[in-house]
Amino acid sequence: MKKCFIVSPIGDRDSTIREQADHVLKYLIEPVCKELGLESIRADKKCTPGSISQAVFKDLDDSDIVIADLTGLNANVMLEIGYRLSNKRPYVLIRNEEDAEKIPFDIQDYRIYVYSLKRDREEECKETIKNFINDALKENDEFFKSLHIRKANGRIVQLCDADGVTFPKSQVPDKWRKTLMERAKVTEW
Incomplete structure (x- = not known):
């Protein structure tokens, strides 16, 4: 819930x-x-x-x-x-x-x-x-759908909003982690 x-x-x-x-x-x-x-x-x-x-x-x-x-x-x-x-x-x-x-x-x-x-x-x-x-x-x-993803070595290394401001990975809710990982085609957060 x-x-x-x-x-x-x-x-x-x-x-x-x-x-x-x-x-x-x-x-x-x-x-x-x-x-x-x-x-x-x-x-x-x-x-x-x-x-x-x-x-x-x-x-x-x-x-x-x-x-x-x-x-x-x-x-x-x-x-x-x-x-x-x-x-x-x-x-x-x-x-x-x-x-x-x-x-x-x-x-x-x-x-x-x-x-x-x-x-x-x-x-x-x-x-x-x-x-x-x-x-x-x-x-x-x-907001989470619009994040830009930077990846390296099979994992997400950085998230940025539309203005290029880095968004801390630690503040991404669990429900969005999986979605962002799938979108980036990575297996590690």
Whole structure:
């Protein structure tokens, strides 16, 4: 099953921030993920031992898509979405319509879906989030299809995007490794 990692301000138990994060997760994100066959994961809902930060970065690396709620411009959220953007993997940015924080200049040109917590707009919000997820996953597939492959000695040695920027082999999802190897007619990654 594909994984959707949710990055959001979480806040302390019983705080307004936690209540809002839980509401967005339960009523907007989880139903959409279920409909699309995605497992939804949020860091505070996991019960795994070890470093929380290491687990978060692993989820940011391994998830098929990340949904990041920019509401309140939480520092952890900004760090985590910056990390996800750097590895060129699919993401969806969202924020609450009641959030008065000004979006930082560096991400103003990214598509950000502004959702509502009003019950009468719930279905509209879910449908739009679903469309954003589908578009992001489609764009990701197009990106990997367009990579230029350099090979030597029966293996892939370098991948470049259309602008000639090297794309790290370590960040290629498993599902694309096999496809790229077949396209390059090599037997070793």
